[in-house]
Amino acid sequence: MIVGKVLRANMRTFVFGTRIPESDMPTFGALVKTYNPYRQATIYGLVFDIALKDDERGMVKLLSVADDARQEDIEWLRMQMIPLEVSVLCVGYQAGENARIRQGLPAQPPIALHGIECCEKDEIVQFTENLAFFRLVLDAMDVPGDELLAAIIRLAASSRARQKQADYVVFCGRELARLLARDGARLESILRRLQFDSTGPMPSSSQRADS
Numbered sequence: 001m002i003v004g005k006v007l008r009a010n011m012r013t014f015v016f017g018t019r020i021p022e023s024d025m026p027t028f029g030a031l032v033k034t035y036n037p038y039r040q041a042t043i044y045g046l047v048f049d050i051a052l053k054d055d056e057r058g059m060v061k062l063l064s065v066a067d068d069a070r071q072e073d074i075e076w077l078r079m080q081m082i083p084l085e086v087s088v089l090c091v092g093y094q095a096g097e098n099a100r101i102r103q104g105l106p107a108q109p110p111i112a113l114h115g116i117e118c119c120e121k122d123e124i125v126q127f128t129e130n131l132a133f134f135r136l137v138l139d140a141m142d143v144p145g146d147e148l149l150a151a152i153i154r155l156a157a158s159s160r161a162r163q164k165q166a167d168y169v170v171f172c173g174r175e176l177a178r179l180l181a182r183d184g185a186r187l188e189s190i191l192r193r194l195q196f197d198s199t200g201p202m203p204s205s206s207q208r209a210d211s
Contacts, residue, residue: 002115004086006034009109011090012140014045016116018084026050026086029151031119031127034110041095043106044119044127045088046152048143053083086116089143091133103132121159128156131175138179146186149176150193169194 003026004018014034018025026032030047093106119127127133137149153172157165173191180187 001117003032003118004084004116005113006110006116007085008112011105011109013087013089013143014043014110015085015087018086018116025084026118029148029155031124031152031155032088032116033119033123034114034116036106036108036111036114038111039095039106039108040097041093041106041108043090043110044092044094044101045090046137046148047086048089048140048148049087051085051087053085088116089137089140089148091136092127101127101130103127103130104136124156124159128152128159131172134172134175134179146190147193150190153194 003024004016007015007017009015016034026047028047028050031044032047033042033044035042090105090109092101092103094101095107134149137143137145137152139145140148153169156172157168160168173194176187176190180190
């Protein structure tokens, strides 16, 4: 399912526009993909920012400052699918349909107006078997890297079978401990962000880093 189209791009990041309903809106940390037909390459990225834009007629701005705005007018405007700009950090690519997925920057950025898709669970599992993209996220400038990394780890864990989720987080914790061996405060900060849902807590940070 196409959820938007590329607006602008560079080697590290790209931005796509979307007007999809709120229930289908990409979330922070989501793994998305697009395609560069000139390189025959699929490009993967992580959503790190979602910006709400005013509609072309300026109705959002007008209603936001109106003292007598009616609820029905607000609901009607929301149903018009107010435009969003979604920023994505490039973390991998696949140069050909049968090629293996590589984690790193693509040879060329995405193409303007090409479609964006949200990756399905099996694609998320496949991509996150390799953790080489962790370094790209940790080193990214102008990106909330710690929160983004925690978000994709939670997403990747929840995409796996329930009995494999805790083991996957331990696997990620070990890699984080290796990468941040000299920055214990940052390591602890990221590990604290890894929380399970109502099914129970993730393993403790000491278990993840030391096991």
